[in-house]
Amino acid sequence: MKIAPGGVCKPGTTRVNKTGGWRTYRPVYDYDKCIKCKLCELLCPESSVLPKDDGFYEFDYDFCKGCGICANECPKQAIEMVLEEK
Amino acid sequence: MTAQEVDKKKMVVVEGSYAVAHSVKICKPNVISAYPITPQTHIVENLSQFIADGEMPDCEYHNVESEFSALSALVGASAVGARTYSATTSQGLELMHEVLFNVSGMRLPIVMTIINRAVSAPINIWNDHQDSISQRDTGWIQLYAEDTQEAADMTAQAHKIAEDKDVLLPVMICMDGYILSHVYEPVVLLEQDLVDEYLPGYAPVFVLDPKNPMTFGAFAAPSTYTEFRYLQEQAMGVALKKIEDAANKFNEIFGRYYGGLIDEYETEDAEIIIMAMGSIIGTIKDVIDARRSKGEKIGLLKVRSFRPFPVEATRKALKNAKVIVTLDKNISIGLNEGALCTETKACLHNTNIDAPVIGYTVGLGGRDIPIHTIENIIDQAKEVMSSGITVESQFTDLREDLI
Numbered sequence: 485m486k487i488a489p490g491g492v493c494k495p496g497t498t499r500v501n502k503t504g505g506w507r508t509y510r511p512v513y514d515y516d517k518c519i520k521c522k523l524c525e526l527l528c529p530e531s532s533v534l535p536k537d538d539g540f541y542e543f544d545y546d547f548c549k550g551c552g553i554c555a556n557e558c559p560k561q562a563i564e565m566v567l568e569e570k
Numbered sequence: 571m572t573a574q575e576v577d578k579k580k581m582v583v584v585e586g587s588y589a590v591a592h593s594v595k596i597c598k599p600n601v602i603s604a605y606p607i608t609p610q611t612h613i614v615e616n617l618s619q620f621i622a623d624g625e626m627p628d629c630e631y632h633n634v635e636s637e638f639s640a641l642s643a644l645v646g647a648s649a650v651g652a653r654t655y656s657a658t659t660s661q662g663l664e665l666m667h668e669v670l671f672n673v674s675g676m677r678l679p680i681v682m683t684i685i686n687r688a689v690s691a692p693i694n695i696w697n698d699h700q701d702s703i704s705q706r707d708t709g710w711i712q713l714y715a716e717d718t719q720e721a722a723d724m725t726a727q728a729h730k731i732a733e734d735k736d737v738l739l740p741v742m743i744c745m746d747g748y749i750l751s752h753v754y755e756p757v758v759l760l761e762q763d764l765v766d767e768y769l770p771g772y773a774p775v776f777v778l779d780p781k782n783p784m785t786f787g788a789f790a791a792p793s794t795y796t797e798f799r800y801l802q803e804q805a806m807g808v809a810l811k812k813i814e815d816a817a818n819k820f821n822e823i824f825g826r827y828y829g830g831l832i833d834e835y836e837t838e839d840a841e842i843i844i845m846a847m848g849s850i851i852g853t854i855k856d857v858i859d860a861r862r863s864k865g866e867k868i869g870l871l872k873v874r875s876f877r878p879f880p881v882e883a884t885r886k887a888l889k890n891a892k893v894i895v896t897l898d899k900n901i902s903i904g905l906n907e908g909a910l911c912t913e914t915k916a917c918l919h920n921t922n923i924d925a926p927v928i929g930y931t932v933g934l935g936g937r938d939i940p941i942h943t944i945e946n947i948i949d950q951a952k953e954v955m956s957s958g959i960t961v962e963s964q965f966t967d968l969r970e971d972l973i
Contacts, residue, residue: 487794491785491787492676494784495783495784497785503791
């Protein structure tokens with residue numbers, strides 16, 4: 485990636501400019517508890533909850549900022565926020 | 571005929587603000603957005619009159635509700651490729667503070683005349699440099715004009731410098747409120763054919779266009795932000811040369827020259843060199859002429875470009891000085907010195923020039939700087955030359971009776 489003066493760029497550069505590094509806590513699914521209710525996908529402010537072929541979901545850790553809304557709203561406590569450690 | 575004799579035949583007596591407004595018109599901006607504020611109002615009044623009279627067919631004048639909006643409107647206009655102009659002063663400029671960073675960070679070559687005025691409180695509408703100096707670190711080029719002719723001519727130079735592909739930085743043309751903005755004196759109004767030769771149309775590198783979507787002033791994380799600042803600093807470095815080039819090219823076409831980054835007056839053998847910016851330069855030159863006739867070696871270094879600061883040119887001009895005097899129409903409260911004093915000392919540090927630098931805060935809130943004030947300062951500088959520095963920086967002509 486190269487930067488242009490004035491921060492001028494074509495749309496969609498966030499695909500290259502990954503922002504998941506801001507996260508302190510990482511959401512992790514417990515698929516045994518998940519009822520595929522879709523709330524986490526609908527409520528995620530960063531569109532970082534992606535549906536899988538089997539009807540469950542997975543997180544896009546390249547862009548998930550660890551806000552924890554999904555875990556807070558999950559009716560089955562199927563999402564745990566785990567501290568990111570190096 | 572010398573250039574000056576040619577000029578005399580073309581001169582007309584107009585107000586400083588009119589001369590600047592005329593230059594703006596001749597530079598053919600596409601969008602002007604400004605908010606009236608004393609003592610800048612006459613510039614934008616004249617411009618809106620030109621537009622109302624149909625003299626600027628390719629220009630839109632945006633009426634806005636504040637200076638913040640005035641400059642914000644130009645951010646959009648400049649991004650879509652318009653040549654843009656605004657003018658403001660004092661509180662208006664301070665209100666623009668946030669947008670100033672956006673303009674320079676987005677590398678938009680907006681040109682703006684600053685009619686220098688004191689800032690509140692206490693409220694005061696007269697001239698000093700506190701308004702523009704307070705915006706020193708916003709990433710704008712800052713040029714200071716000595717007289718109305720220079721301020722008018724600088725408008726064309728400013729567009730040329732700002733729009734250069736290797737610069738792309740906004741420019742503030744600073745001229746003293748009332749002393750220059752409201753004075754009527756003979757000037758040569760810029761000629762359209764010569765300006766067309768001097769200043770090509772604005773050809774933006776990037777254009778905001780729905781048919782070819784681009785993001786301007788994109789988000790930058792800690793991983794890239796530093797590099798954007800570095801590129802701005804690099805562009806300022808390039809501007810050092812482009813400011814000189816713009817002045818030289820102007821001289822070639824118009825036959826008028828006021829210095830590039832700096833201008834030197836009787837500095838060659840000078841023991842005492844006075845540094846200053848703006849309209850005070852004329853007064854200092856008069857005093858120097860009188861002192862020179864008595865055989866005193868006094869010189870003047872006019873700082874024309876305050877940002878980028880002409881470090882190398884200043885060092886070169888000051889290398890043989892025995893005492894350096896800085897006159898500042900602004901003050902950093904808490905350091906008790908003006909910006910020119912601080913920056914001059916900084917640019918001499920780490921060199922082998924060890925002449926004392928003494929700073930004077932003068933003309934705050936429009937207080938006159940008469941000849942005898944400059945005379946006193948020179949006398950004090952002579953004392954420093956013989957017996958060394960005692961006071962580094964001080965207020966001048968302080969009225970002890972009021973305190």
